[in-house]
Amino acid sequence: MYAEERQQEILRRARAAGRVDVVTLAEALGVTAETVRRDLTVLERAGVVRRVHGGAIPIERIGFERAVATRDTVLTAEKERIAKAAVAEIPEDGAIILDAGTTTARLAQLIPTDRELTVVVNSPVLAATLGPNPNLTVLLLGGRVRGKTLATVDDWALRPLENLHVDVAFMGTNGCTIDRGLTTPDQAEAAAKRAMIAAARRVVVLADHTKVGTDHFARFGTMSDVDVIITDTGLDPELGAELDEAGIRVVQA
Numbered sequence: 001m002y003a004e005e006r007q008q009e010i011l012r013r014a015r016a017a018g019r020v021d022v023v024t025l026a027e028a029l030g031v032t033a034e035t036v037r038r039d040l041t042v043l044e045r046a047g048v049v050r051r052v053h054g055g056a057i058p059i060e061r062i063g064f065e066r067a068v069a070t071r072d073t074v075l076t077a078e079k080e081r082i083a084k085a086a087v088a089e090i091p092e093d094g095a096i097i098l099d100a101g102t103t104t105a106r107l108a109q110l111i112p113t114d115r116e117l118t119v120v121v122n123s124p125v126l127a128a129t130l131g132p133n134p135n136l137t138v139l140l141l142g143g144r145v146r147g148k149t150l151a152t153v154d155d156w157a158l159r160p161l162e163n164l165h166v167d168v169a170f171m172g173t174n175g176c177t178i179d180r181g182l183t184t185p186d187q188a189e190a191a192a193k194r195a196m197i198a199a200a201r202r203v204v205v206l207a208d209h210t211k212v213g214t215d216h217f218a219r220f221g222t223m224s225d226v227d228v229i230i231t232d233t234g235l236d237p238e239l240g241a242e243l244d245e246a247g248i249r250v251v252q253a
Helices: 004-015 022-031 033-045 074-089 104-111 124-130 155-161 186-199 237-245
Strands: 047-051 053-058 091-099 116-121 136-140 168-170 176-179 183-184 198-206 218-221 230-233 249-252
Touching: 004 022, 004 033, 004 249, 022 033, 033 047, 033 053, 053 198, 074 104, 074 168, 074 230, 104 124, 104 168, 104 198, 116 198, 124 136, 155 186, 168 186, 183 186, 186 198, 186 218, 218 237, 237 249
Parallel strands: 091 116, 091 168, 116 136, 168 198, 198 230, 230 249
Antiparallel strands: 047 053, 176 183, 183 218
16 A cells, blocks of 8 residues: 555544544554554645544544645645646636635636636635736625635625626635535635525536545535536545546546
């Protein structure tokens, strides 16, 4: 078993049981305790587990949400590839929504400069990135800015979305499963994401492989809402097959 395969198995066990311990993992996987500790360090740096005495707990089990600056340093190569693949889903003209997030922020930097688009965002960071492009009409949703994600939420963000209709919504997510759908730790942010999905003809989810197969506190969409999921090549084949069986087009970048 390669290191990445072993780490994915450790993560699967952690999510299934709610916790894993070093000694049990070492025996089950046929490796040394030191190897397991290194694997847990890799997974913690990827932001999917939190190390505890003797083992680790999956992030979603403890309701932990990392700040955007921290998330932006994790899986950067994968997020770049996902964003590049997402460019193919941008229409030649019309209107799109870009959800707040570290992967959508990379997509914002890649929007072709020759396209005339209206881009709706709920992030001052994305607005600042897109604003200088003379071919884009950038609409920033108002509201309270969440410190964790720098996304605007609450009533001032929700009301304008009730009257908008866009071609594509590019959505980020903290979790994605067949049973639970699309989930995130915060209810206010879930409400904003839900309204974005409702305003779009098509929904494209940008999610690295660590998000697929996990769930969080607040649901903002079902898998029937999703047209395309763009992820990376680290996606578990079984999870990819489940998404495909559900009729969702999966793009691995």
